[in-house]
Amino acid sequence: MELQDTAEEAEYRARLRAWIAEHLPQELVGLGTRTGRLPLLRQWSRALSDAGYVGLTWPAEYGGGGGRYALEGIILEELARADAPQHLGTIGLGMAGPTIMVHGTGEQKAAHLQRILQAEEIWCQGFSEPGAGSDLASVRTRAELRGDVFLVNGQKVWSSYAHLADWCILVTLSDPDAARYRGLTYLLVDMHSPGVEVRPLRQMTGDADFNEIFFTDVEVPAANVLGEVGGGWQVAMTTLLHERATLGFALTGLLDSGIRRLLALAAANRDAAEPWLAQIAHEWIQLQALKLTAHRSLGQLDRTGMPGPEGSVIKLAWSESSQRMTKLARQLLGETAVLDDGIWNYQQLRSRGNTIEAGTSEILRNIVAERVLQLPRSR
Amino acid sequence: MDFRFSEEQDELRQQARAFLDRRLPAAALGQMADSEPGWDPSTWQEIAELGWLGVSTAEELGGAGLGYLEEAILIEEFGRRLYSGPYLASVGLALPAIPQGQLGELAMGRVRWSLCDSETLRLVPNLMDVDQVVVVERDQVYSVPAAGQPLTSIDATRRMGRLELGPDRELLATGAEAAELALRLRRRKLSALALEAVGLAQQVLEWGVEHARAREQFEKKIGSYQAVSHPLVNSFVEIELARSLAYWAAWLLAGGHEDQLAAPAAYAAAAEAAVNTCERVIQVHGGMGFTWDSPLHRYYKRSLWIQHFGGPPDLHRTQVARQLMLSSEAGPPASQSAPGLRTIARTTR
Numbered sequence: 001m002e003l004q005d006t007a008e009e010a011e012y013r014a015r016l017r018a019w020i021a022e023h024l025p026q027e028l029v030g031l032g033t034r035t036g037r038l039p040l041l042r043q044w045s046r047a048l049s050d051a052g053y054v055g056l057t058w059p060a061e062y063g064g065g066g067g068r069y070a071l072e073g074i075i076l077e078e079l080a081r082a083d084a085p086q087h088l089g090t091i092g093l094g095m096a097g098p099t100i101m102v103h104g105t106g107e108q109k110a111a112h113l114q115r116i117l118q119a120e121e122i123w124c125q126g127f128s129e130p131g132a133g134s135d136l137a138s139v140r141t142r143a144e145l146r147g148d149v150f151l152v153n154g155q156k157v158w159s160s161y162a163h164l165a166d167w168c169i170l171v172t173l174s175d176p177d178a179a180r181y182r183g184l185t186y187l188l189v190d191m192h193s194p195g196v197e198v199r200p201l202r203q204m205t206g207d208a209d210f211n212e213i214f215f216t217d218v219e220v221p222a223a224n225v226l227g228e229v230g231g232g233w234q235v236a237m238t239t240l241l242h243e244r245a246t247l248g249f250a251l252t253g254l255l256d257s258g259i260r261r262l263l264a265l266a267a268a269n270r271d272a273a274e275p276w277l278a279q280i281a282h283e284w285i286q287l288q289a290l291k292l293t294a295h296r297s298l299g300q301l302d303r304t305g306m307p308g309p310e311g312s313v314i315k316l317a318w319s320e321s322s323q324r325m326t327k328l329a330r331q332l333l334g335e336t337a338v339l340d341d342g343i344w345n346y347q348q349l350r351s352r353g354n355t356i357e358a359g360t361s362e363i364l365r366n367i368v369a370e371r372v373l374q375l376p377r378s379r
Numbered sequence: 380m381d382f383r384f385s386e387e388q389d390e391l392r393q394q395a396r397a398f399l400d401r402r403l404p405a406a407a408l409g410q411m412a413d414s415e416p417g418w419d420p421s422t423w424q425e426i427a428e429l430g431w432l433g434v435s436t437a438e439e440l441g442g443a444g445l446g447y448l449e450e451a452i453l454i455e456e457f458g459r460r461l462y463s464g465p466y467l468a469s470v471g472l473a474l475p476a477i478p479q480g481q482l483g484e485l486a487m488g489r490v491r492w493s494l495c496d497s498e499t500l501r502l503v504p505n506l507m508d509v510d511q512v513v514v515v516e517r518d519q520v521y522s523v524p525a526a527g528q529p530l531t532s533i534d535a536t537r538r539m540g541r542l543e544l545g546p547d548r549e550l551l552a553t554g555a556e557a558a559e560l561a562l563r564l565r566r567r568k569l570s571a572l573a574l575e576a577v578g579l580a581q582q583v584l585e586w587g588v589e590h591a592r593a594r595e596q597f598e599k600k601i602g603s604y605q606a607v608s609h610p611l612v613n614s615f616v617e618i619e620l621a622r623s624l625a626y627w628a629a630w631l632l633a634g635g636h637e638d639q640l641a642a643p644a645a646y647a648a649a650a651e652a653a654v655n656t657c658e659r660v661i662q663v664h665g666g667m668g669f670t671w672d673s674p675l676h677r678y679y680k681r682s683l684w685i686q687h688f689g690g691p692p693d694l695h696r697t698q699v700a701r702q703l704m705l706s707s708e709a710g711p712p713a714s715q716s717a718p719g720l721r722t723i724a725r726t727t728r
């Protein structure tokens with residue numbers, strides 16, 4: 001056990017910190033998961049890629065850093081420390097890429113992995129539909145094989161980054177007569193194809209970072225099936241495991257900058273903070289616990305290359321911390337909490353999404369109950 | 380960063396588990412707790428022979444020359460089985476203050492120790508089971524022979540007594556040295572209690588899950604009801620987070636790192652995780668969980684004991700918050716001083 005940076009890690013961290021100080025544009029500080037300031041955000045994402053600060057967890061054969069999770073953790077921590085925004089390619093790097101590595105053909109890997117790493121392709125995730133959210137297996141977006149193309153018709157919703165995306169990982173229904181879980185097919189869809197229409201949806205924060213996607217007779221080459229026709233469920237599960245695994249460090253990073261801001265707020269408003277000190281420390285402690293647990297769960301990744309369901313634990317506890325933290329901050333703001341400060345009142349609203357996105361807390365509890373504790377299924 | 384225990388450390392844990400399963404099966408726990416003296420003193424000699432009383436003692440002094448991380452593993456496992464002998468008292472609480480010359484005697488199982496850091500009430504765990512007591516006062520630390528009155532503890536597996544100070548005392552530290560030692564003893568106490576809490580909570584959660592898998596009502600396993608499974612998941616989450624903190628605090632102590640936050644943080648999280656887990660699992664067991672025959676109340680009582688023996692968790696948190704607000708690392712990144720007000724709605728809406 002060694003719970004501090006090794007000499008190599010410490011040096012890496014120091015170099016990275018200096019690099020961020022030099023390259024991070026002021027305008028992007030504090031943007032969080034928002035996708036505003038687009039040209040700058042693209043440049044920043046590309047700069048991170050060019051400097052070799054993305055894809056550390058990817059195998060070297062795909063141009064990645066060779067599974068160096070500890071370094072990936074450091075990158076996410078340092079980016080959070082600097083309050084840097086999320087990389088635009090986050091869905092490609094964390095979900096589409098790893099899924100293509102596991103299930104992709106040689107051509108698919110060659111076509112996408114390098115470009116994802118280099119921030120040349122932005123990806124979105126087309127899983128949720130108006131009638132299929134938690135119950136992903138009931139998607140209705142149809143994919144019909146016509147010769148060597150699939151004809152795709154249907155609607156996806158809540159798709160983050162779709163308004164910017166070049167590609168989409170899309171879960172479709174290819175065989176409506178098949179048994180549940182057997183009729184799904186996972187497609188890699190070019191978002192620039194004719195018949196793809198993206199309509200931004202405005203969130204309660206006023207931002208529009210997620211979208212509806214409409215597919216009308218969109219032709220997707222059969223070569224773009226990821227995994228088997230009818231095998232979409234297994235492929236989607238790979239994506240979701242990776243979504244929650246790589247999320248761990250990114251999430252604790254976001255929380256870290258929030259907690260630092262909370263402590264500064266408390267230090268600047270001592271009297272207002274006095275009744276809340278125990279709760280403030282509780283959130284700091286929770287953050288340390290989450291960071292440590294993210295590191296502890298790396299053991300599993302190192303051994304098997306596949307994230308374990310522990311990622312669900314971190315996502316679950318993180319989302320609830322994030323919500324409690326914001327409420328606390330608003331207590332400290334006192335009267336001024338009724339005015340939009342652009343930070344805490346934004347966060348108060350944004351954090352409501354935290355227990356819904358990437359699996360609702362109820363669904364995550366089901367997952368932990370069934371897969372980790374091996375309790376009988378609730379459905 | 381590397382969070383893995385070594386193979387030898389994993390082996391030690393397995394050994395401890397096997398020993399406890401053999402010598403203190405869960406089924407015998409109640410009978411032992413309700414009898415006198417509340418524990419089986421013959422286990423002490425075995426523990427000494429296994430080398431577990433001299434884990435961190437130097438080899439030339441008769442110990443194994445390992446460290447607190449190994450002791451941490453044992454404290455956690457002993458907590459899992461509510462071991463009622465003075466292991467936590469001797470190794471978890473008193474050890475850093477024990478004079479070098481007497482560590483060999485401890486390692487051989489000849490002298491047992493406890494700690495008194497309660498100045499007014501002089502409450503001492505296992506007072507009637509030990510030979511010597513380390514006494515921590517504001518400006519001095521000394522040891523005295525164990526003597527005094529037994530008291531009724533809320534936890535029959537962790538008996539208490541009120542220390543009576545005789546004339547016979549050995550001074551261990553004074554002045555700044557005493558203050559430094561007192562601080563170390565306090566951190567160690569909180570860390571040890573956190574480990575014990577994690578161990579017991581894990582055991583209780585496992586029983587809760589086992590019961591929820593087996594028990595049927597309304598023609599279904601009760602574990603299939605989310606009102607049953609989700610509280611168990613909440614406990615799993617709390618325990619895993621507390622475990623990370625407890626290992627962190629133990630690692631810092633083992634390496635002699637200066638840190639005032641990890642031990643109280645781990646203690647606050649673990650003590651509450653343990654109490655919460657016991658309460659949830661009692662509920663999951665229904666009427667059976669409310670009986671004297673069930674081991675659950677023993678664990679519940681230990682968790683309640685821990686939750687106050689280390690001091691109220693919220694008090695620790697309050698102190699942690701005060702320290703955080705003073706430290707610079709807690710400050711915001713340079714660009715982001717305390718948020719100023721923005722009085723107009725943002726233009727992008």
Ligand SMILES: Cc1cc2nc3c(=O)[nH]c(=O)nc-3n(C[C@H](O)[C@H](O)[C@H](O)COP(=O)(O)OP(=O)(O)OC[C@H]3O[C@@H](n4cnc5c(N)ncnc54)[C@H](O)[C@@H]3O)c2cc1C
Pocket residue numbers: 124125126127128129130132133134135157158159160161210353354356357358359360361362363366379605
């Ligand atoms: C900010 C944000 C970004 C998102 N980005 C994306 C994206 O990029 N791509 C994408 O595909 N999706 C995305 N989503 C969608 C998200 O994955 C879904 O909203 C989520 O899975 C829930 O589905 P739903 O909205 O249909 O709610 P429902 O599934 O209808 O759930 C409604 C309520 O019922 C509960 N519930 C449902 N089933 C159960 C059950 N079995 N047991 C107990 N409770 C249950 C849920 O927990 C929830 O509280 C995003 C969502 C948000 C908020």
